[in-house]
Amino acid sequence: MRVASCSLLLTMSVLSVPIAAQVRVKVAPPAPPAPAIAHAQAQMHADFNDRGAWLDSLDEGELKLLTDSITLLANEIAKAQIAGLEAGKLGSLQGRLGALEGRLGALHGRLGELQGQLGRVDVRVGNLPQPRTAELRHPLSPKELSRLLKQVGSDPHGAELPPQDSINMGNLTIANGTALGRIATLGQLDVFGTVNGDAIALNGDIIVHRGAHITGDALAIGGTVRLDGGTVDGEMRSLDRAVVPAAATAASSSGFLSILDELQHVMGALVVMVLLGFGAMVFAEERLRIVSSAIEARFGRSLFAGILTEVSFIPALVLAVVLLVITIIGIILLPVAIPGMFVLGALLTALGFLAVSRVAGQALTRRAATVSVRGAELRSMLAGLFFFFGLWLVAAVLSWVPVLGSLLHALAFVVTWAAATVGLGAAVITRGGGRPTTAPVVAAPAGSELGWQTPTPISGIAAARRQATNTPEV
Amino acid sequence: MRPTTVSLALAAALVPAVAGAQQWRTIESARQLTGTDATTVSVTFAGGKFELAPLPGKLLYQMQIHYDEQAADAVHEFDAANHQLTLGMSHANMGWRALRAMKNDEGGRMTLGLNPAVPMDLTLELGGAEAEVELGGMRIRNLKLQIGLAGSRVSFSSPNLAEMEALSLDVGLGGVQLEDLGNANVAQINISGGMDGINLDFGDRVMRDVKINADVAFGGLKIQIPNSAGVTIKAETKLGSFKPQGFTRVGDAWVTPNWDQASTHVTIVANTALGGLQVDHAGP
Numbered sequence: 213m214r215v216a217s218c219s220l221l222l223t224m225s226v227l228s229v230p231i232a233a234q235v236r237v238k239v240a241p242p243a244p245p246a247p248a249i250a251h252a253q254a255q256m257h258a259d260f261n262d263r264g265a266w267l268d269s270l271d272e273g274e275l276k277l278l279t280d281s282i283t284l285l286a287n288e289i290a291k292a293q294i295a296g297l298e299a300g301k302l303g304s305l306q307g308r309l310g311a312l313e314g315r316l317g318a319l320h321g322r323l324g325e326l327q328g329q330l331g332r333v334d335v336r337v338g339n340l341p342q343p344r345t346a347e348l349r350h351p352l353s354p355k356e357l358s359r360l361l362k363q364v365g366s367d368p369h370g371a372e373l374p375p376q377d378s379i380n381m382g383n384l385t386i387a388n389g390t391a392l393g394r395i396a397t398l399g400q401l402d403v404f405g406t407v408n409g410d411a412i413a414l415n416g417d418i419i420v421h422r423g424a425h426i427t428g429d430a431l432a433i434g435g436t437v438r439l440d441g442g443t444v445d446g447e448m449r450s451l452d453r454a455v456v457p458a459a460a461t462a463a464s465s466s467g468f469l470s471i472l473d474e475l476q477h478v479m480g481a482l483v484v485m486v487l488l489g490f491g492a493m494v495f496a497e498e499r500l501r502i503v504s505s506a507i508e509a510r511f512g513r514s515l516f517a518g519i520l521t522e523v524s525f526i527p528a529l530v531l532a533v534v535l536l537v538i539t540i541i542g543i544i545l546l547p548v549a550i551p552g553m554f555v556l557g558a559l560l561t562a563l564g565f566l567a568v569s570r571v572a573g574q575a576l577t578r579r580a581a582t583v584s585v586r587g588a589e590l591r592s593m594l595a596g597l598f599f600f601f602g603l604w605l606v607a608a609v610l611s612w613v614p615v616l617g618s619l620l621h622a623l624a625f626v627v628t629w630a631a632a633t634v635g636l637g638a639a640v641i642t643r644g645g646g647r648p649t650t651a652p653v654v655a656a657p658a659g660s661e662l663g664w665q666t667p668t669p670i671s672g673i674a675a676a677r678r679q680a681t682n683t684p685e686v
Numbered sequence: 687m688r689p690t691t692v693s694l695a696l697a698a699a700l701v702p703a704v705a706g707a708q709q710w711r712t713i714e715s716a717r718q719l720t721g722t723d724a725t726t727v728s729v730t731f732a733g734g735k736f737e738l739a740p741l742p743g744k745l746l747y748q749m750q751i752h753y754d755e756q757a758a759d760a761v762h763e764f765d766a767a768n769h770q771l772t773l774g775m776s777h778a779n780m781g782w783r784a785l786r787a788m789k790n791d792e793g794g795r796m797t798l799g800l801n802p803a804v805p806m807d808l809t810l811e812l813g814g815a816e817a818e819v820e821l822g823g824m825r826i827r828n829l830k831l832q833i834g835l836a837g838s839r840v841s842f843s844s845p846n847l848a849e850m851e852a853l854s855l856d857v858g859l860g861g862v863q864l865e866d867l868g869n870a871n872v873a874q875i876n877i878s879g880g881m882d883g884i885n886l887d888f889g890d891r892v893m894r895d896v897k898i899n900a901d902v903a904f905g906g907l908k909i910q911i912p913n914s915a916g917v918t919i920k921a922e923t924k925l926g927s928f929k930p931q932g933f934t935r936v937g938d939a940w941v942t943p944n945w946d947q948a949s950t951h952v953t954i955v956a957n958t959a960l961g962g963l964q965v966d967h968a969g970p
Contacts (some may be wrong), residue, residue, distance in 0.1 A: 368759070369713055369760065369762075436714065437714075437716075439718070439744075443718065444717075444718055445718075445720075446717075447715055447716070447717055447762065447764070448714075448715070448716045448717065448718075449713070449714065449715050449716075449762070450713070450714040450715075451711070451712075451713055451714075452711055452712040452713075453711065
């Protein structure tokens with residue numbers, strides 16, 4: 213009985229190693245039925261990895277010692293049986309068998325330890341019916357494997373997987389004449405038989421050999437699907453990797469991503485306008501002042517002119533094209549004139565918007581500490597820009613709120629459009645700031661710290677040229 | 687000012703970096719051919735490079751698509767009952783965001799092969815993709831091309847094995863070149879749009895009588911027809927030029943001298959604006 217028990221345990225340990233523990237073991241075909249010795253001999257074919265030792269667990273010497281002991285013991289038992297089973301000798305053998313069982317128990321503990329180290333163990337599985345050695349590598353820890361399976365399951369281009377404990381770990385061959393249901397393996401999948409359902413290979417190829425039949429989809433993630441004479445009723449699909457899909461991401465974080473996207477655009481536009489503002493302050497300061505003055509003095513007229521300009525832009529463009537194409541010189545000028553009209557419109561709009569920002573910023577920074585005139589103008593303009601773009605930033609941040617987000621966007625649009633229209637109109641009626649809108653230029657009172665604060669009497673003088681200030685500029 | 691400036695700079699630097707993150711992936715999809723029933727094929731692709739060619743063999747189609755997963759999603763659906771095949775990108779993703787993402791340095795790309803044994807009603811919606819489409823030897827019954835921003839080339843290097851009822855060409859800002867169109871075996875060609883020019887080259891022969899309805903602006907329409915075919919043109923050009931050489935004025939139409947003798951005929955009804963119409967009737 214003890215011999216049989218030992219043999220059984222040993223057999224289980226040897227045969228279970230490649231499948232359950234993924235230890236690198238090469239197993240020979242089953243030997244003829246001479247139970248104890250045959251299994252012991254099978255163990256002699258144990259192989260080890262290239263580094264000559266088991267990874268982080270059993271070592272070669274330990275396993276060989278165990279194997280030799282069992283072999284020796286089996287030989288002695290056989291001799292004892294032949295010699296007539298002397299009582300004392302048999303008792304001694306039984307004692308050694310008990311010790312051996314203890315060591316086998318320890319071996320099982322080590323094997324269990326190995327089972328938790330799938331990600332770090334190379335696998336070589338012997339195919340018992342056909343002693344062909346296959347190399348499998350699946351450098352995934354259980355946590356990584358779990359994550360991969362989750363990704364595949366949630367990826368719309370992935371597939372529904374069997375339960376994790378039903379997924380084969382390693383290369384898998386479905387033999388000819390074999391019919392299985394939905395199958396998934398972590399490694400290469402060779403199909404010679406039939407898969408009734410989807411066939412899925414994770415980190416491996418699917419090869420559909422001649423005569424093979426997959427009734428569902430063939431999905432290879434991190435590999436390819438290759439037809440080698442077989443049939444796939446469904447789709448053959450290869451993914452470079454499984455990902456949590458953008459659609460799913462969008463479902464869970466679409467608000468965040470769209471907010472970031474919108475913020476990106478708003479911030480980009482703000483940066484552009486700030487740079488344009490600096491440029492205008494340097495190269496077109498006087499024009500900016502004149503347009504600003506026009507806005508203050510003739511708000512209604514500027515708004516009307518802006519709307520008129522917007523409405524008439526396209527007809528004017530068409531008219532310009534028509535007028536140009538009826539003359540030879542016009543045709544020559546056409547490639548320059550049409551883009552030029554767009555550039556002119558953009559420049560006027562930008563100038564006007566900067567001027568509106570400046571005027572609006574004056575109201576916002578009225579109580580701010582006094583600085584130089586140019587400093588105050590710059591501060592006003594930046595404050596105005598931050599105000600207008602701030603509306604868009606707030607709308608973007610709160611865009612996830614169903615009604616409020618839409619309302620804020622509408623508000624930002626209306627305010628921005630109104631500002632741009634007024635600015636455009638002011639820029640148009642001042643001819644781009646080249647012509648003051650009002651006749652007299654009224655100097656600010658002497659000693660005024662900031663000329664722009666009091667240039668325009670309420671009585672209706674539209675704008676005034678700022679006097680030079682005594683405040684040193686910074 | 688300083689905190690504001692710093693905040694602004696940080697925001698300008700970080701927000702685009704975060705919001706613009708891309709996640710590229712590649713998907714291959716194929717199906718085995720199970721029959722040769724007529725199939726409706728819809729292909730959509732936003733930007734990057736697109737290639738389509740016949741795929742002889744046992745596959746109905748084979749597609750490889752490389753795209754930014756953050757901006758778009760791939761589609762590979764086949765309705766076997768209704769014989770409808772939908773490939774490429776989701777139609778909902780055909781916006782500027784996807785186009786911008788797919789046109790960057792890494793670039794989206796899609797390669798598609800379709801089995802020539804299957805009669806197809808084919809729709810290609812290519813957004814801003816640069817397309818190379820070879821349809822020679824296929825069985826195209828209807829073809830609808832929607833080309834957006836980038837230039838595209840479509841050719842029929844060998845005869846279309848099915849009679850094509852109509853070829854609809856809707857072109858946006860990009861130009862398009864159709865080569866060996868005489869092999870398309872098409873009865874009617876409808877053209878609209880085209881800011882960057884449309885070039886129809888019929889090649890060496892015209893397989894059957896074809897009528898071209900063109901409504902083109904800006905870019906102009908150039909048609910090259912072999913002189914073995916008779917041609918009639920009814921053109922209305924606004925602010926453009928039309929100077930047919932080798933044509934005779936008959937009523938409101940321009941007709942080639944070989945109209946009565948020619949075995950195949952091309953009738954052109956064109957409305958062009960600002961771009962002009964040019965018809966070359968030469969060659970073999």
